[in-house]
Amino acid sequence: MSAIPDVQNAWIVTRAGVPSKALQFKADWPVPKKLAKGEVLVKVHAAALNPVGYKIMQWMPGFMQKIPRIAEHDLAGEIVDANGTGFTNGDQVFGWISAELNGKTGQGALAQYVRMPADHLVVRPPNISPVEASGVTLTGQTAYLALDMAKLEAGQTIFVNGGSTAVGTYAIQLAKAAGAKVVATASEKNEEFLRTLGVDEFIDYTKVNLAEYLTKNPPSPKYHVILDAVGLINPSLYTSSEAYLAPNGVFMSTGPLPQKGWIAEFGDFIRTVTAILRPKFLGGTKRRYSVVLLGGNIRAALETLQKYLADGSVKPMVDSVFAFEDALKAYERIKTHRATGKVVVKVDPAIN
Structure with a gap:
C-alpha cells in the first residue's frame, strides 16, 4: 500500500x-x-x-x-x-x-x-x-427502509411510482426478494428494463394521469403499499389513493421535493403538506402517508444490502x-x- x-x-x-x-x-x-x-x-x-x-x-x-x-x-x-x-x-x-x-x-x-x-x-x-x-448505500437504504416501515409481506402488492429511478430499482428488487407482487411506472422505453428486474405489471406514466387511471381501474385486491420514489410535489396520487390503496395500506414517499424550483412549485408543495396534515374527520385522505427518513440502525440496513448483493438477489x-x-x-x-x-x-x- x-x-x-x-x-x-x-x-x-x-x-x-x-x-x-x-x-x-x-x-x-x-x-x-x-x-x-x-x-x-x-x-x-x-x-x-x-x-x-x-x-x-x-x-x-x-x-x-x-x-x-x-x-x-x-x-x-x-x-x-x-x-x-x-x-x-x-x-x-x-x-x-x-x-x-x-x-x-x-x-x-x-x-x-x-x-x-x-x-x-x-x-x-x-x-x-x-x-x-x-x-x-443511500438509495438502497431508502428502498430497504421504505419496505421495512411499510411492513411489506410475501403475497402483498406494492405500487412503485418511478420504477426506473435509483430508489425504484432497489425497491423492485427488494420487494421481489420478499415475495411481493410489483406494479411499477416509468416511460415506455424503460419497460423492458423494469421487466428484467421482476416487475409484474407496468404502467407508462407518460400516457395516463396516474391518479385518474388507477381510480378508474382499481386493482383487486388494492395495493398494500404505494412507494413514490419520484418524490412527487403534486398531491393527487395520495389524495385519490382511497380508490386503490388498501384501508390498512401505507403511502410511502421519498419526500415531496420540487423538480423545477421552490418558486415554480411552491403552491403544489403547500397543497401536499396540507393534504398530509389534514385530519380525516375534516375530509383528509383516509390513508397513512409516511416519508422515508434515513436513520436508526444504519449498520443493519447496510449488512442486509451487503447480503443481497453477495447472493445476487439485488443487482x-x-x-x-x-x-x-x-x-x-x-x-x-x-x-x-x-x-x-x-x-x-x-x-x-x-x-x-
Missing part, C-alpha cells in the same frame, strides 16, 4: 448555487489523517451522485450550509487507516456520508480520501465492482460513469431526471 499523501484532489462546495457555479476543483485539499475513535480513512475509488447533493447546494441558503465542504455522499473504496476498528487496512468497502455528517464535518465522497465513521461502511462483496457498489444499476475531472458533466446527467440507475464518478481511474 502506497504512502498516504498530505494533499489530494477534491470537488469543493464553495458557495450556494447550481453545481457549475457552486463547485470548484481543488488539487491541494488536505487529506484528513487525524482520526477520532471509531473513524477510518478511506481511499475513494468511486462516488455516486444523489439528487439531495445538488439540491442542498442549489436551494439551501449559503449561511445554512457548511462552506467549504467536499461534495456528495455515496462511495466505494479501500481502508487505508483502520484506526483500531473492526476493519483491516486493504479492506474493500462501500458506504455513505449522511447529509448531516457532511454538514458537520465537511467530509464528502468526491475526494480521493475521506474520514468517516466505520459503522457507515461494510465490506464490498467480491462479485460487485467499486463502480457498482458506490451507488448502493446495482449504473446509468453512466464519468471521470473525476468531469464531475460537472455527471451533475448535468443526473439533473435530466432521465438516469436509469446511478450516475457514478470514477475517482480513481485505475479501478474497474
Whole structure:
C-alpha cells in the first residue's frame, strides 16, 4: 500500500448555487489523517451522485450550509487507516456520508480520501465492482427502509411510482426478494428494463394521469403499499389513493421535493403538506402517508444490502460513469431526471 499523501484532489462546495457555479476543483485539499475513535480513512475509488447533493447546494441558503465542504455522499473504496476498528487496512468497502455528517464535518465522497465513521461502511462483496457498489448505500437504504416501515409481506402488492429511478430499482428488487407482487411506472422505453428486474405489471406514466387511471381501474385486491420514489410535489396520487390503496395500506414517499424550483412549485408543495396534515374527520385522505427518513440502525440496513448483493438477489444499476475531472458533466446527467440507475464518478481511474 502506497504512502498516504498530505494533499489530494477534491470537488469543493464553495458557495450556494447550481453545481457549475457552486463547485470548484481543488488539487491541494488536505487529506484528513487525524482520526477520532471509531473513524477510518478511506481511499475513494468511486462516488455516486444523489439528487439531495445538488439540491442542498442549489436551494439551501449559503449561511445554512457548511462552506467549504467536499461534495456528495455515496462511495466505494479501500481502508487505508483502520484506526483500531473492526476493519483491516486493504479492506474493500462501500458506504455513505449522511447529509448531516457532511454538514458537520465537511467530509464528502468526491475526494480521493475521506474520514468517516466505520459503522457507515461494510465490506464490498467480491462479485460487485467499486463502480457498482458506490451507488448502493443511500438509495438502497431508502428502498430497504421504505419496505421495512411499510411492513411489506410475501403475497402483498406494492405500487412503485418511478420504477426506473435509483430508489425504484432497489425497491423492485427488494420487494421481489420478499415475495411481493410489483406494479411499477416509468416511460415506455424503460419497460423492458423494469421487466428484467421482476416487475409484474407496468404502467407508462407518460400516457395516463396516474391518479385518474388507477381510480378508474382499481386493482383487486388494492395495493398494500404505494412507494413514490419520484418524490412527487403534486398531491393527487395520495389524495385519490382511497380508490386503490388498501384501508390498512401505507403511502410511502421519498419526500415531496420540487423538480423545477421552490418558486415554480411552491403552491403544489403547500397543497401536499396540507393534504398530509389534514385530519380525516375534516375530509383528509383516509390513508397513512409516511416519508422515508434515513436513520436508526444504519449498520443493519447496510449488512442486509451487503447480503443481497453477495447472493445476487439485488443487482446495482449504473446509468453512466464519468471521470473525476468531469464531475460537472455527471451533475448535468443526473439533473435530466432521465438516469436509469446511478450516475457514478470514477475517482480513481485505475479501478474497474
